[in-house]
Amino acid sequence: MKKIGIDLYGGDNAPESVIQGAIFALENKFLNNCELVIVGNKKDYSEKFNKFNNVSFIDAENTVDNHTKPTQALKMKTSSIYKGCELLKNKELDAFVSAGNTGALLSAGTFVAGRLKGIKRPALAVALPSKTTPKILIDAGANAEVKPEFFYDFAREGIAYADFMGIKNPKIAILNIGTEEGKGSTLVKNAANYLKEKNLNYVGFIEGRDVFTGDYDILITDGFTGNTVLKTIEGTAYYILSELKASIKKGGLFAKLGALMMKGSLYSLKTKLDYRQYGGTFFLGVNGILVKAHGSSDSEAIANALYVASEAAKKDIVSRITKEV
Amino acid sequence: MKKIGIDLYGGDNAPESVIQGAIFALENKFLNNCELVIVGNKKDYSEKFNKFNNVSFIDAENTVDNHTKPTQALKMKTSSIYKGCELLKNKELDAFVSAGNTGALLSAGTFVAGRLKGIKRPALAVALPSKTTPKILIDAGANAEVKPEFFYDFAREGIAYADFMGIKNPKIAILNIGTEEGKGSTLVKNAANYLKEKNLNYVGFIEGRDVFTGDYDILITDGFTGNTVLKTIEGTAYYILSELKASIKKGGLFAKLGALMMKGSLYSLKTKLDYRQYGGTFFLGVNGILVKAHGSSDSEAIANALYVASEAAKKDIVSRITKEV
Structure with a gap:
């Protein structure tokens, strides 16, 4: 069972758009055979997901916003973006989806999740x-x-x-x-x-x-x-x-x-x-599947990004990158 | 009376498209109060313009094609592109229109017509x-x-x-x-x-x-x-x-x-x-008005480029560039 993480606080309309998008994805079987891991405050939001048995939470804070600089983001270790990338690195997530601050996400992807062996430059x-x-x-x-x-x-x-x-x-x-x-x-x-x-x-x-x-x-x-x-x-x-x-x-x-x-x-x-x-915007070349959803994503876009992430996890897009070409 | 030059041999469909475009421009008063100077072989084509009294020819050869490199073009002194830019430099033309090889035209514009004083880089x-x-x-x-x-x-x-x-x-x-x-x-x-x-x-x-x-x-x-x-x-x-x-x-x-x-x-x-x-594509920053028409220009596009060139000549777009801003 693949574990797909979602950044609860990423996006202009978060957390509402993320919650609705996640529920839509769950109800419409976009996450078949996957566990959805919501990276954000469990206490306030877990109730909305009570009816699903494949949802869990990992606590994280809503601290990175659109004005956070990439270098600052690397110091905010309790933020949802940092946590998500850390979970990728530790293989506790197979994929992580965020509609948050692009610069912060790319820098956390590169330096927290880390680059694949033999790859100098991950790219979108x-x-x-x-x-x-x-x-x-x-x-x-x-x-x-x-x-x-x-x-x-x-x-x-x-x-x-x-x-x-x-x-x-x-x-x-x-x-x-x-x-x-x-x-x-x-x-x-x-x-x-x-x-x-x-x-x-x-x-x-x-x-x-x-x-x-x-x-x-x-x-x-x-x-x-x-x-x-x-x-x-x-x-x-x-x-x-x-x-x-x-x-x-x-x-x-x-x-x-x-x-x-x-x-x-x-x-x-x-x-x-x-x-x-x-298709989905992938940040490829890092340790794990990182999907960037657009900042203005509505719930439908979030649901789509979750679907894309789960498919990429099942097909193991990451290990393909370091195979000989 | 402004003198507007046209490259008889510029463009994928030249000289036919150029001849038809020039005639269309002349008949529809696109070149009011201007003289049209056709840069190309007078002997073969002057007959078509007999009915107009504001058309003249300056002989030039059809030697630059789409494969001519910019550096080569600078050596082809009898080509229509080279001649046109030389006429600009000598103020024998107020504007020159060409649908020919872009690289050749830009290099002839820069090095034959020459740059305006104080301008290092002309641009499209x-x-x-x-x-x-x-x-x-x-x-x-x-x-x-x-x-x-x-x-x-x-x-x-x-x-x-x-x-x-x-x-x-x-x-x-x-x-x-x-x-x-x-x-x-x-x-x-x-x-x-x-x-x-x-x-x-x-x-x-x-x-x-x-x-x-x-x-x-x-x-x-x-x-x-x-x-x-x-x-x-x-x-x-x-x-x-x-x-x-x-x-x-x-x-x-x-x-x-x-x-x-x-x-x-x-x-x-x-x-x-x-x-x-x-609008028209201008190569600005050189000595004179240089209008680049698209390589695949049909007669209508040529006529439009001639109109734009004549308007730019009347409004003296060039001397505006070196004015204090």
């Missing part, structure tokens, strides 16, 4: 939708400054995620501003040379316009660019849908009627585009 | 749509590697573009992966400190998700990130519209009927999102 990985299998973007924001050799760590972490998604022998690409060799920054040119020497299915450069459609499975980039890509996708999708709404409004009765008739199509599109719902 | 600037006034993204791809002090050049170039767009005292932001001070890469932190010391309306960091909606006018970033943002917007818009189509198809009769009824709304959205049509 997300799955993007595409017309076929999902595409994995890594690093999506953990390492703002990188060296070419980190790209090999990111590649191995990405392969483990791809494996988890059922993608075998994934095609690995580097994000660049041109596809020809010799284009781009010194960093990506050196990283490309570095990856070519490794035993990987490296396929070359991919540009931002081909993020959803390019012939690749894993897109490797530094955390600054990766995070910017992710947020630009989010901003563009939001802008397009809001302009579409405005345009329908201006378009008069026919346009409004038309929109009503294709409401289902628009809704399914919106869901598909929401990467928070889509 | 584009205008993005928003709910209110346009937003300017700079550098959109000229400098893959930058230093913090380049951000000041980019700011001054951006201010000239904003002025051209009618935006006074523009709010200047730096693209980052968080909005709090102390977040992000060393580069953007140092660049922020650098800009704060200058007499600019610097307003802080903006994230990718707020590119279209943030409270700013000019977004400064390095050319690698800027180019990636631009292409990610393009890729996301394309993906969303194609998924919407697929979703309508699957949605059955009602969805199809609905889509038909809101066709106008969808079309106006698509047009608005096409940044190539929207």
